[in-house]
Amino acid sequence: MSDTILKVRDLYRTYDIKGGLFKKPGKFTAVKGVSFDVERGSTLAIVGESGCGKSTLARMLTMIDAQTSGSIEIDGLPIDIAKTGISKDMRQKVQIVFQNPYGSLNPRQKIGHVLEEPLLLNTSMPAAERRDLALEMLTKVGLQPEHYGRYPHMFSGGQRQRIAIARAIMMKPKLLVLDEPVSALDLSVQAQILNLLKDLQDEMGLTYIFISHDLSVVRYLADKVMVMYFGEVVEYGTRDEVFGDPKHEYTRTLFAATPNADVDSIKARLAKKVA
């Protein structure tokens, strides 16, 4: 039996381009007719290069931006914020973690406040309970309770990303959108964050939409993979299908371009150099 948490059908997003003195106004379609389903508790990875529409898609899924046409259904709840607006109910379903942990935290806000803010805005939970929950989340993402009263500048990049993850799961969302969550981090910190994400998924039954351009991370984490190119989905399948037998030309280019760190390919390169 399949338990679908996210259902997207024929999704479009068009932006108006303002005309200038000598330039006619135009339209730019960033996402062109995207459809997919995500099962509860699984991870869908969205891969593509800059400008392919993957972040626009993320913005629509997290209700930051409205779709131009098409339907989104999250946990049985139809989402169309242009028509209906956003309810607190909807907000509790989806949360997002952004790429840059330095830019996504307010430098003048203490960590405790960062974590409590979503609850303050969307629930009527009393202050003491909010505080307890924030402390619990801090330990859950591998930080200490004494970090509660500190400011973002006192943390490293990896710790900040942990804070951003803690903030995202404060509302106990069903769906978590991760927009390049590890691409700004060092390799060993990246490994820690990926481990944390796996643990949280097992523990809380979270569903991830994982946006990345790093294929090795995608291969490690994803159940299903979707490759986007100029706003369209060019490849969509399980991880083994996509990595084992890529159908589209662009996917193959992408695989060929990814640096290979295994010993055989180094040998091949060195042999070629000598010749």
Next chain:
Amino acid sequence: MPLLEIRNLKVEFATAKGPFKALDGVDYTVEAGEVLAIVGESGSGKSVAMLAVMGLLPDTATITADKMEFEGRDLRTLSAKERRKVIGKDISMIFQEPIASLNPCFTVGHQLEETLKAHTTLGRRERKARVIELMKAVGLPKPEERVSAFPHQMSGGQCQRVMIAMAIACAPKLLIADEPTTALDVTIQKQILDLLVKLQQDSGMGLIMITHDMGVVAETADRVIVQYKGNKMEEADVLSLFENPQHAYTRALLSALPENATGDRLPTVSDFVGAGGF
């Protein structure tokens, strides 16, 4: 004689909390025609070392070394004026953020010409011709038109090609690339790395690749130095480093690569610290 030879390089920054050791006695040697990769995470001192060679560190930095020679010339005793004759001509550097490294107010052609003006005796017309030639060499399409483009009219990959063109303008003997592809897409990264390696092989210059990406190391380097917190952990040729890493930190870095994941969890550096004790 090696192209660049540095012995016991130390860099200290004066901070409000007292001196901070960014680099604690590291040796570097680069031969002509060799690709050396310096790998490490942020804070490992990999960029600081090369900035010290270039003389680009701020005044708060104290640089000491037992030996710092480029082609047998002592870089420590050079006056600022003499140093400027070497830097940008015989040693040049490209940086991580191509768009930020270019001046937004001038055309790329103008900025390319500036390098030639400073270091060569070419006339105006010759310089113009050389700029077009350089832009062709780095694979920029339609160089005759692109000469008058501003940086914002070009993509990140194209800007990085302009930076590379600028760096090779005076046929340097040593090119230092500081994370040249970190800000770029994988497909563009591949093109830029191929370009750098091709230029290096054609001209026989020395190339230092500063990177945190083991994949980039595997694709480009001859020899690798692994750094951690201002110290050299390991130095080896690329094949033996990947085949048989000697130091615990190198092993940790390699096993943190998601493609090397064996079980359900990725090992992290802290898993190795106890065992290796570095």
